[in-house]
Amino acid sequence: MFLLTQFQPNAVPDLGELWWAFKNTFIQAMLSAVASLVLGIWASFGILNFSHSKSRMRLILEVLCLVPNFLPPLFILISILNFVDPFPMGVIGIALVHTVMNFGLVAVLFTSIVENKTGGVAELSLVEGASRWQFVTRGLLPMLKKDLWLLGLFIFVVCFGSFSVPLIVGGGKGTTIEVLIYEKIRLSSDWGGAVVLALLQSMFIFGLSIIVSRGKGSLASRYANLTLLRTRTGIGVIVAVSLMYLTGYIQGLVAGFGMLSTLYEYQSALIWSFVGSVAIGMAVGILCYVGLMAIAFCWPKPWFDKFLNGYVAPSTSLACFSLLILSPNEGIYPYLKIPIALMLLSLNGLFRMGWDSELRALENQTNIAYAMGASPLQIFQEIMFPQISGKAGVLAGIGAVWACGDFAVSRILAHRDLSIAMMTETLMSSYRLNQATVLSLLIILAGIICFALCIGGSRVLRRKFTS
Known part of the structure; x- marks a missing residue:
């Protein structure tokens, strides 16, 4: 629209x-x-x-x-x-x-x-x-x-x-x-x-x-x-x-390790691309965590549940090009728009991966709290958040891993290679598949870092709000 x-x-x-x-x-x-x-x-x-x-x-x-x-x-x-x-x-x-x-x-x-x-x-x-x-x-x-x-x-x-x-x-x-x-x-x-x-x-x-x-x-x-x-x-x-x-x-x-010397020309770009992968992954992890918590705060509403179960995801091209024209596509803007697009595309998949069952398991507790006069904010802070923060951290970590390996969304919203995944896709497009395979190891490393940080951050938040 x-x-x-x-x-x-x-x-x-x-x-x-x-x-x-x-x-x-x-x-x-x-x-x-x-x-x-x-x-x-x-x-x-x-x-x-x-x-x-x-x-x-x-x-x-x-x-x-x-x-x-x-x-x-x-x-x-x-x-x-x-x-x-x-x-x-x-x-x-x-x-x-x-x-x-x-x-x-x-x-x-x-x-x-x-x-x-x-x-x-x-x-x-x-x-x-x-x-x-x-x-x-x-x-x-x-x-x-x-x-x-x-x-x-x-x-x-x-x-x-x-x-x-x-x-x-x-x-x-x-x-x-x-x-x-x-x-x-x-x-x-x-x-x-x-x-x-x-x-x-x-x-x-x-x-x-x-x-x-x-x-x-x-x-x-x-x-x-x-x-x-x-x-x-x-x-x-x-x-x-x-x-x-x-x-x-x-x-x-x-085969790629046998051709490792051909990657020396990318040494300077590799460092910044790896930092870019971690930055994008963590931004998506944080946004997914906030999005999952927003869903939890709005729960339960029958129409909202029905919408989330029926909604698959927006068109990737549609979502990305909508964000493309909202602001310039240089400087820091791609680092803001890429995480937003990936969050929009990933959040429903994360909801289907157990977040809905996690929230349904708490319905009896929330219904009792509502009957006793507790406010929605109080129920979320004291009942729901301590029990779901860990699960949200795991799902946000999965979203961060997906973001570290993304090249399609970034290819639309970025004016140059900003991440290891984009560099890998560039090598694949130029028929350098073996070098691309070796480079993908850095995507795994970036994903592990983001996943660990998301889980650790969710635990810290849970302890801070329950202490």
């Missing part, structure tokens, strides 16, 4: 160009969602070999599943580009990267759904002598078709609005709407056309988000004996995908 007040479209968008970008975006998102569901369901059958939720082996498998989704996309891109040679640039390449990033999340979520919602049907099928294939096709999938639809739709929406992955591996034949918006402004300065594209994309994603927020899966029953679904090949899928991106990253490191 803000951009529409600033730039009026002068003509109807090129329908051929719009259809071409929309088709690429839709196809890669659909392929990503379907492939993630298929691999994720298969992998979940491997996790179910360890029915006890506190099993060490199950914990290892779940961590392996979630690592690609939690890491900044830059690391998965580097690993897959090193491993898959030649890499299929375009729609297929985008879908491949998205599948590796999201299949593990599907596996962990689907495992939880199966354990809670198949109940006695699984045990009855086992007693009656049904085969695994019969139970999966006639029992499991029909029972959970609504949950699978919602899960697939969520992955589709996330991939539909992706920007960083198509920017690197899309190529000329895989241009998505996000990349087209970026190119219209950066290359042709067509702000009016870019605003129309962003508006259409946002409306499409918003419509899908409403469907996701209104959906309700099957009612939970109880944990059950799921012997029919246990298969060792599911473990093999998790191990194979993990070895793929780990092997690719190690290959890049080995």
Whole structure:
């Protein structure tokens, strides 16, 4: 809405160009969602070999599943580009990267759904002598078709609005709407056309988000004996995908260390870029911490809860270009605008990573306090803050790690390379993948520093306000 007040479209968008970008975006998102569901369901059958939720082996498998989704996309891109040679640039390449990033999340979520919602049907099928294939096709999938639809739709929406992955591996034949918006402004300065594209994309994603927020899966029953679904090949899928991106990253490191002398020309820039990565990461961590606390202060309000569960994220290009025109893009301004944009793009993901359940666990305490006449500020300071500050610090640390590995947002809002991630992306774009892999080690170091500072800072604040 803000951009529409600033730039009026002068003509109807090129329908051929719009259809071409929309088709690429839709196809890669659909392929990503379907492939993630298929691999994720298969992998979940491997996790179910360890029915006890506190099993060490199950914990290892779940961590392996979630690592690609939690890491900044830059690391998965580097690993897959090193491993898959030649890499299929375009729609297929985008879908491949998205599948590796999201299949593990599907596996962990689907495992939880199966354990809670198949109940006695699984045990009855086992007693009656049904085969695994019969139970999966006639029992499991029909029972959970609504949950699978919602899960697939969520992955589709996330991939539909992706920007960083198509920017690197899309190529000329895989241009998505996000990349087209970026190119219209950066290359042709067509702000009016870019605003129309962003508006259409946002409306499409918003419509899908409403469907996701209104959906309700099957009612939970109880944990059950799921012997029919246990298969060792599911473990093999998790191990194979993990070895793929780990092997690719190690290959890049080995080759990159052999070419380390070629990085000497970047010595002076490396120091300032590393400081820039830590500064941006910490700024995002602080903003995410404040944002999570603001959500907690406004809790509980039914409309607010519904909004947060239905809202996915704004278009990356839309959010960044809105901030781009608010102030000059030189000096200290990029260091202010980049953290704000990353906070806007990350906060909802952090909310879904356990912040909502953390707040719901305190509802009984807050309701009692309200009944006894306590004010909202008093409830937040004395009841909620001491119990949620630690969790907020962990989530803010995750947001800071994502920020240390960001290059897409920074590429729009920065006039030069301000961080190690941007330098790494520059090397990747110039086909110096091995050197980029070595340089990415500094991103890990910056992320560890920011994560530790966020956790430590949250503990200090908790002690200060509770002493």
